[in-house]
Amino acid sequence: MGRRKKQPLDEETRSLIIKTAHDLFMEHGYRSVTTRQIAEASGLTQPAMYHYFADKEALYTEVLRTVTEETKIAMNGIVLSGGTVRERLIKLVAYILLYMPDDLSQMERDIRHELRPETQQLIRSWWQESYLLPIAALFEEGQKNGSLRGGLLEPIPSAFFLLSVIQRKPGRSGSPLPKGIGNPVPVEVMAARTVDVLLFGLASEEERLQYENNENKGDEKA
């Protein structure tokens, strides 16, 4: 089925495979997606892919290289854009919610268990540069300009914390919850809500004052 009238230039086919593989890998995980599924969804037979990628692992690596590169550009753009720290955090979260529908831990597990150690380290460095460090830079800026307090978490743990919160959206799990949770909430609202919890917490004002007092009693310096 399908001889193209105008040969798609090789690069087109290659990036089509990458895009197809991206969607499948992110949804089902590395192990569960077969090379035949990727090929078929790309309109090819399975062995054809081996003309473009040495093996399944090389394809997966290319998928991650592509997505982390795009993300890095977008994230740094947001960090360098105007506005308060809170506003930019919301933008970051909204971006991640939009372009990373499935969670990061799947990716991390695939990397840990299915890839060669050299590939692992490579991907981790890409992931740090695209996700972790831009977010951490924003937290550091906030701690320096005084809009964020530095006592609780350093910038990088803060970034980890934010990322972990994002990956699973409340109510996404599709379960029949007792009350009406999981209604269609716009991404912007979702992002703002997430950031506000992260910044201001869930405690009431009285609780917070009490906490502050205790902190000034037996506190730490380092």
Place this chain on the structure above:
Amino acid sequence: MGRRKKQPLDEETRSLIIKTAHDLFMEHGYRSVTTRQIAEASGLTQPAMYHYFADKEALYTEVLRTVTEETKIAMNGIVLSGGTVRERLIKLVAYILLYMPDDLSQMERDIRHELRPETQQLIRSWWQESYLLPIAALFEEGQKNGSLRGGLLEPIPSAFFLLSVIQRKPGRSGSPLPKGIGNPVPVEVMAARTVDVLLFGLASEEERLQYENNENKGDEKA
């Protein structure tokens, strides 16, 4: 290599298989763990397991039934124990950190993609009763007694939020981070830190006051 001198009573073998399978499934995911791995790690041959479980899915279901049952008891025990909401939240988080080393999203994905729909719903209800609802009950209590504010998140989304924060611990990913993150932090410290961020947020005092003012201007009733 083993013929037992005193027949282990069937139930022992069965629960040994469940425990072995639990560890493997939680570390590698449903798809990646083979029935032969489970059998071998349990000291059996692969077909022997089929004497105890109808198939791989039935075994996985039993694993989850067991772990959610244990968790439900422990979690409800903590919720009903004494202390402030914050103290009990810390206990809950510490328990989860201790007894759920690998993250929940792996489990959720396995359920979504590898199990029959009936099994899915069954497991989801177990998971809700053991994890979600006990935590939500605690949040609800906090909102009612005034130690938690109700405006931002309802109890159940709050519980989702907390669970999502727990599953990935900062610095756990084993990556070579720029600065010294991921040092061995005791579980209790980790749990307290997580809960404090959740309750009190990362914003500074000035930032918070500004936020509160805006909230009282264009706010919502429902």
Place this chain on the structure above:
DNA sequence: AATAGATTTTATCAAGTGATAAATTAAAAA
């Protein structure tokens, strides 16, 4: 048109996968 090179398909492999049947052994009942 003829050649050369890139792309894609057909056919196939070896290694695993979950699962079943039949034979074997262990333990308990008679």
Place this chain on the structure above:
DNA sequence: TTTTTAATTTATCACTTGATAAAATCTATT
């Protein structure tokens, strides 16, 4: 001891997996 039942192993199946070889097809250049 013999019989019966539970537990386990050996052998095997049908199927899927990632990967390779060789043939076929396309594209462009000469």
